[in-house]
Every structure is written in C-alpha cells, then in structure tokens.
Amino acid sequence: MHTEQFSYHRAESVEHAVELLETSDDARILAGGQGLIPLMKKRELTPDALVDITQIDELRGIERTDDTIRIGGLSTHREIADSALLKETAPVIPRTVAHITGGQQVHNVATIGGNIARAHPGYDYEGALLSAGSQIVVSGPAGKQRVPVSEFVRGPCSTTLAETQLVTSIEIPVLSGDRRGGYAKKKEPASGNAIVGVATDLLFDDDQSTLVKSARIAVNGLQGCAVRLDATENKLEGKQLTPDRLEAAAGDASSSLDSSAVLDNKKASAEYRLCLLEPQVQKSIRQAVGERTLYSQT
C-alpha cells in the first residue's frame, strides 16, 4: 500500500527541525520510521510533511555527565542493548530492550525517541524508563524542557509533546551502589507488543548484599500508561530480600492498582492481564536479583 503524498525535509540541527515543524500545518518527525511508515501506508496517519531528524548528530550518543546518563533521542535499540555504560549504571534499560521484537531490522534503526514519543501502551521502554526515574528532554520554540516520564505520557498514544517539539534525549539519574535491572514480558503473539511487561530497578549496597536500598517496579501494557507498583516496592524497600518476601511482594502487585483502569480489548481481557501480573513481577525481580543467594526467613 502507498502513502498519501507528503513533502520531505531533512533537518540539519534541532533548531532547524523546530523551524520546519513550525512552518507546516501537519508535519511529523521521521526517526527510524518503524512505527510511522506502516501507519502512513495504512493511511491511519496522513501528514503533509515529514521532518527527517536522522542526520542531527547532537541527538546521538549515550554518555555520562556527573550523576546523569544521557541517551540521545536517536539512539537505536541496538546501541542501547549493547551499551556497556547502561549495563553498568541503569541495567533495566538494556535488559528491557532485549525483549523488543522485530529482529535486527527494527533494532538497527528504531530509536528510543520514536518509541517513547509514540507512547503505545504495548511498547516496552516506558515502564523501564519509569522504573529508572527518567526525564524526557524535549526541545521546541521555547527552548529545552525536562519532563518526568510519568508526566510525559498522558495516555495510550498520547504525550505532552506539542506539534512543534521533539524528544532530544532521555536522562537517567546515576545511583551509588549495586544497581540491578530485570524485565519480564508476556507478548501479544501477533505484534510482539507487551500484554504485560514488568520492569524492575533494584539498588543494593554491593553485589553480595541482599538488603534492598531502593525498589522501583513499573508495569507497561496493563493500563493506558505505565504505572509503578507501589505495594510491591514497599514490601521490598529497606528489607532483606528472602524468597518468601519476594513472593509476598509479587503477590501484592495488583493491590495498589486501579483495576478499573486495566486495559480490556481484543488483544487481551483485563482479567487475563491481571492474572499475568504476579508471575511476571516475580520473574522480573528474580532477573534483577541475579545470582544472589536468598536465604529463607526464620
């Protein structure tokens, strides 16, 4: 199927991209094109102009500045999955990316900026970014703005981005200690998107410790936006992690959620999604805990 006609513009810089977005009635940013082009071919989106941002160097790179990791908005899933810096400082992010489907073609071109800007509830980054305490850095006519991911995504496929703004980077705070990440996902067979995906970001003092200094656990796919699992986090934070405590924490996963907001559609019923939650939470925490020996409570 072919797209409707559109004009094509290649942006040379962030400022140039903003100018191009301002001068068109209905322009869309083109990054990896893995989400946008299929929608244009199906005529679900018919922009009159595309602003190609792929040549803007300042949107690339993953680096540490003081106590923050900056992931450029054009970083591909492959670059993020392979990043030694992220594996060490915010492992929940590369762990999550490993679950994105679509194979090499998608991983080599699709970008974190395009993924979070699309804000599809079945996409995997949002929960991981929420668990890692991330901010989305957005640029537009009024300059640069930092928006916590919990505020950036407003609902299914809806964000606070104005038509003249773009995601330039994602910032993740660096925490001192042994930070561990896990991600467990039940895929929807046709699309590979998450019916339920649980991202776990745990902090320990060192690689021998089982005392959880902080626990941030978020689920995507369950509701219109990713949500933190407060009850599970509270059961773990400040406590020694034992097998019993891990199971009890996972068992409490749905207790802090608004069950009326659970997605109920042809992909999966609300009941099925809620049934998947506890085992996926357990799996995700276990992956984050890794090789630590957990002793039973006496």
Ligand SMILES: Cc1cc2nc3c(=O)[nH]c(=O)nc-3n(C[C@H](O)[C@H](O)[C@H](O)COP(=O)(O)OP(=O)(O)OC[C@H]3O[C@@H](n4cnc5c(N)ncnc54)[C@H](O)[C@@H]3O)c2cc1C
């Ligand atoms: C076969 C297949 C399987 C997939 N499976 C998964 C999966 O399992 N999990 C998952 O999470 N994702 C999945 N995806 C989605 C994919 O990972 C991409 O993240 C997604 O396609 C968007 O990234 P992109 O760079 O291709 O963005 P594009 O397609 O270029 O853009 C997507 C949308 O975001 C806007 N946009 C792009 N970049 C920016 C920016 N920097 N600032 C503001 N707006 C921007 C565009 O205008 C467009 O509206 C899959 C895609 C395919 C094709």
